[in-house]
Structure formats: C-alpha cells, structure tokens
Amino acid sequence: MFEARMAQAALLKKVLEAVKDLVTDANWDCTSAGISLQAMDSSHVSLVSLLMRKDGFDMYRCDRPISLGINIASMTKIMKCANNNDAVTLRAEDEGDTVVFTFESADQEKVSEFEMKLMDIDSEHLGIPEREHTATVKMPASEFHGICRDLSTIGETVQVSVTKEGVQFTASGDTGKGTITLRNNSSVDEESQQVVITMQEELSLSFALRYLNFFTKATALADSVTLSMTADLPLVVEYRIEDTGYIRYFLAPKIDDDDDEDNN
Template sequence: MFEARLPQGGLMKKILEALKDLVVNANWDLSAEGMSLQAMDNSHVSLVSVLLQSSGFEEYRCDLNCVMGIQLATMIKVMKCCNNDDSLKMEYKDDPGDSVTFTFESPNQERTSEFTVKLMQIDSEHLALTDDGYDAMITMPSAEFQRICRDLSAFGDAVTIAVIKNSVTFNASGDLGAGTITLLETNSEKEEEKVQIEMDNPVALTFAFKYLHYFCRGAPLSPLVKLTLRNDSPLVVQYDIADFGNIRYFLAPKVTDEDEAA
C-alpha cells in the first residue's frame, strides 16, 4: 500500500513540467524514504534523477518497496486538472497493483476530483549515481542561468563553460558570430541573487544547448541552480526543492575538434 498527500498539488505539476521534454515513460521507485525517479532521454545523451523525500509530504505511507511505471504524458494530463492550490493525494495498492489514483481537493473542500491511471511494465536500467567530487561548482540564480542559455543560443548550438579562479565564463560561437558572458562571485545579501564559485581545478567543457534548454525547465522549482563540473565527466545541473528533495540533470560533454585531434 502506498499513499502520499501534498497540500499543494502545484508542486507536482512543476516537477512533471521539468521532466516532460526528456522522459516519455518512467518508473517511480516507492519506499519508506520517499519517491524517486531515474530515466535517460531517448538519445541516451542526458539523464534525469528526481528525489522526493517522505518528510516533504503532509502524509506518507509505503508499506513495501515497489515500482510504479507510468506514462509521463498521461500523468501530466491528469495533473492539469489540478489547480495549483488544490491538495493532491496519490494512492497505489499492491493488489491488483495495475493503477494509481490521483485525488484533488480544493482548499474549501467544496470540489473533489478523482482520476485513475493504468500503470505500465517499463524496462529501465538503473544507474548508480556516485558523487566523485568536482573540479568546479557554481551556484547561481536559476533565472540567470535561463537567460544565459537563451541569449547565447542565438550564436551556436553549444556552449563552453569555463571556470578559472573566482569567475565562470559561458561562450558560444557560430556562423553569426560569438557571445561571451562572464560572472564573478557576488556576496549579495539576498540568497537567491548570490553567485558562488568553488574551484579545485580549472575546467572548460562544452555542452549542447538543446539539453540545457530542457534543464532550464527545472527553474520554477528553485531560485538557485547548482552546476557541477568535472573534467571528462558529465555536467550535473541540480535544483533543490526546499524541504522536499531535488531534481538533477546529467549531460555528457560534447567532443570538440581539439579533443578529436588529440
């Protein structure tokens, strides 16, 4: 038996919006610790991982570890029927275990909606995501990251992120020209406006804008985004969902002409 309740269903809508461009079908892993999801995009270039801790729910019960396979598009359609301030209740019973029920209730309890969605058997490979440290880590406003990706994508299909000392540079170039945006560390009194840079080693890696645009869909979940870079390793873009968990995107770096020549 699995039951979970959120006082504001709008949060789950934001989480699904952050996944929809990358994930078609996915398994939600349910346990006493919470809900988690891990899935690769169809091209197997990027991976997304979601963790929703049981402590972040108003009510949470999971008697046995189980897997809930679902088509994300269907789940999104159901969640569109939920107003942002409606409460959300999810129920999944082991017997027969072929469906999940979503119940939405308005704040004044005058309106209740219930939807049942059939579940799927989904074959998926679960990767062990280990923390192997970093060469550089940047924490910056989510809105600023969105703006950089939007502005620089006019000049190319990829961006090089380079970190040296107390600065991070985003550079894109193409047939139309080139664009460069450099951010320095700031000590703003407002936490959501800070730019923090931690560097163990200089790093410069190139990534496809196509996927970074998808990753920017996680911005409504958190005012800050964390970029973790490690030479010859995937970029990790992480949004922490306050008191609830996080969503992390992983993207392999592009192989540049210089890399191929070497």
C-alpha cells in the first residue's frame, strides 16, 4: 500500500508543469524515503530528476518500494480538476494497476476522487552521480527564466562564461548577437535576489536554449536556481522545492558542429 498526502495541490501541479515538456511517460519510484522520478527527454539530450522526500508530505506511507507508471499528460488533466488550495492524496495498491487521486477542499466540504490507470513502462532507470563542480551560479529563478527567453529570440545556443566578476550569457544568430551579464551581488539583503558565484576556475560552455527553456518551466517551484558547471560534463540546473526536495535538470554540453563532422 502506498499513500501520500500533500496539503497543497498547487505544488504537485507545479511539479507536473516542470516535467511535462520533457517527459511523456515516466515511472514514479516510491520508496519508504519518498518519491523520485528520473527520466530522459525523448531525444536523450537532457535528463530530469525529481525528488520529494517523505518529510514534505502531511502523511506518507509506503509498505514496499513500488513504481507507478504514469502518463504525464493524463495526470496533468486530472490535477487540473483540483483547486490550488485543495489537499491531495495519492493512493495505490501494491499489486494494483491504478492510482487514486483524492482532492479535499480547504473547508472539507468537497471531496473528489479520480482513478487513473497506470502504464507499464519498461525503461532503464538512469541517474547521474553527484559530484563537485568547477563553478556554480546561484541566481533568482525568474532572472534565469528571462535570460533564456530573451536569448532564444536571438539564437539557438547560449554560451555561459563564468568569471570572478560575474556570469555572462551570450547568444548569436542570423539577426545578431545578445549578451546578458550578471554581476556577483551576494550583498543584496534578500537572499532570493542574490547572484552568488563560486568557482575554482573560469570556464565557458555552450548549451542548447531549447532545453533551457523547458527547464525554466520549473521557475514557479523556487525563488532561486543554481547552475552547476564543469567542463565536458553536463550542466545541472537545480530548483529546490521548499521543505520537500528538488528538481534537477541535466543537459549535455553542446559539441561544436565542426568537431562532430570530423568524428564522423
């Protein structure tokens, strides 16, 4: 038996919003520690990793580890039926093939129950080992969102350069070139508005904006975002979900086209 209750449906809605562009179907792995989801996008360029610890739930019970195969689009439709303030409960039998969503309104006067059929998704469970990164940049999530949105009007690729002074995002395309620079300003009082750069050495990497724009769908989940970079390793974009866990996106660095053709 698996059962988990969350005080605010809004959180689950936001989580779905953050993964639905990358993943169509995924296994939600439930263990006694919490719920996790790990999936690559369909073109195998990026990976999303979601963790919701049991502490984040009002109530959490998981008798044995189970895997819930969920079609994200179907779940999103069901979650649309919940109000943001509703409490939501997920329930699944150990051997069952459905998951039940229960929405209770804040005033306890309305209870709705939805049953969704599960899918049997046969896929490898892939994870990326945690490691130290050469450079990390913490910045307001909305700022990052804006940068990605603006630069994607210029080009398809963004070059991220980290120096002691700040971080620079550059995109160039047929129409021209755009550069946005953020200075290190850890001095701002409000923590969510801080731009904090920690680095061992300067580096400059390129990433596909198309995917970054998928990642920023998670902006609603957190005030700030952390970008962790190391040369020749995937970029990690992490949004902390308050009191609950995180959603992390991994994006393979872009290889220059020229190299690519030589290799072939």
